Amino acid sequence: MTDELKPFLDESQLQWRETVHRFLAKNCLPDYVRECDEQKKLPEELLEKVAEQGWFAVTLPEEHGGIGGYLEMAAMVEMAAYHSIALARHWNLNVNMVGGAIARFGSPELKERMLPGLAEGRLRFAFALSENGAGSDAAALRTKGQVDGDVIRLNGTKMWISGAMVADYILTACRTDPGSKKHDGISLVLVPAKAPGVEVTPIPMLGGHAVRTCEVNLDDVEVPMDLLVGELHGGWKQALSVVAKERVSLACMCVGGAQAAIDLAVEYATQREQFGRKITAFQAVSYPLVDAQTRTDAARMLAYRAAWLLDNGYPCDREASQTKVFASDSYMKTAVDGVQVMGANGYAAEYAMQRHFREAKLFQIFGGTNEIQRIVIGRAMGL
Ligand SMILES: Cc1cc2nc3c(=O)[nH]c(=O)nc-3n(C[C@H](O)[C@H](O)[C@H](O)COP(=O)(O)OP(=O)(O)OC[C@H]3O[C@@H](n4cnc5c(N)ncnc54)[C@H](O)[C@@H]3O)c2cc1C
Structure with a gap:
């Protein structure tokens, strides 16, 4: 972890991001993520451990165990996606989207009925x-x-x-x-x-x-x-507010996923030798990785900027769409280049790169396609 997020996160938020990363590095191993993908099953054992940490409550109201707002959400989702896109999507769907809608719009009785079960990981949405x-x-x-x-x-x-x-x-x-x-x-x-x-x-x-x-x-x-x-x-406005928040979290997932793809490709390319040298000696191999890291850093800045705006009560429609488009296009390009850098191994089930290749595409489609996001951005620009 570097200090790149210091402009957006305070010490306790930086610490939170690091804590999530460390916990998942220990409890969400690559073979397990691959097994869940291959067997088409939710990472149930991992979800249980995440629930034990109280992390299904993180962005819920304080009385239900919540500790934070959008920046904490961004950090949780980015780090979750770094280790497992499935974990990040499950968390986002349950806690951020549906949990957020119930917390914001639900009656007091409905909140009392649903949120404790969600916070404990017992109820799913x-x-x-x-x-x-x-x-x-x-x-x-x-x-x-x-x-x-x-x-x-x-x-x-x-x-x-x-x-x-x-x-x-x-x-x-x-x-x-x-x-x-x-x-x-x-x-x-x-x-x-x-x-x-x-x-x-x-x-x-x-x-x-x-x-x-x-x-x-x-x-x-x-x-x-x-x-x-x-x-x-009155559901349309409410649905829109769920989807607007989702855009920022989808961008954070793309940043986490892209960073994982880059780290994997770098680890592979710095060991792989052809023509008697490390393949990173060929600029055709190293430059796509350099560009991927630069793009991912930019995507991260856009994502945390949007989360900061939301946390501080500023309008964020344009910024949420911008970060969703940029981060998902960037993740897709990173995954395509990552497969190329790893050659046949990039295409092989054994490595996570093929999964990034498949997962990244989804982010250009759901949560409002990237074409629709561009319409939103264009409108905000007066186009
Ligand atoms: C894996 C996955 C999970 C999903 N999960 C959920 C979920 O949990 N809940 C849920 O409600 N939905 C979910 N969706 C649906 C998702 O939100 C939609 O797929 C998405 O909104 C696009 O709708 P569509 O697929 O019908 O494409 P269409 O709307 O038919 O679009 C087809 C193409 O036309 C383009 N297009 C359409 N209108 C315009 C326009 N005005 N200008 C320019 N281009 C345009 C689109 O960008 C796209 O390229 C999921 C989708 C996927 C793939």
């Missing part, structure tokens, strides 16, 4: 916004949420839902007021994943195997009104 016909245009969602006395009755299909297979509750965006305009009349409801009428089916994907991506079919699912999160019909 997923977030279901996307549908087949509503991807980038997420507000076009058609899942119905018919209000019927004290229940909401859901019908529809959600697509690409991360972690739904292991979730206890799926925070689901549905249309509760079909008569109103596109962005109005949407609500967020915590659907119990085992409720009658909920069917979760995993979708085979290129990567993200340990987290799993699923189709969630909702057939006349009755959800009690007390599982509504926030205002009835």
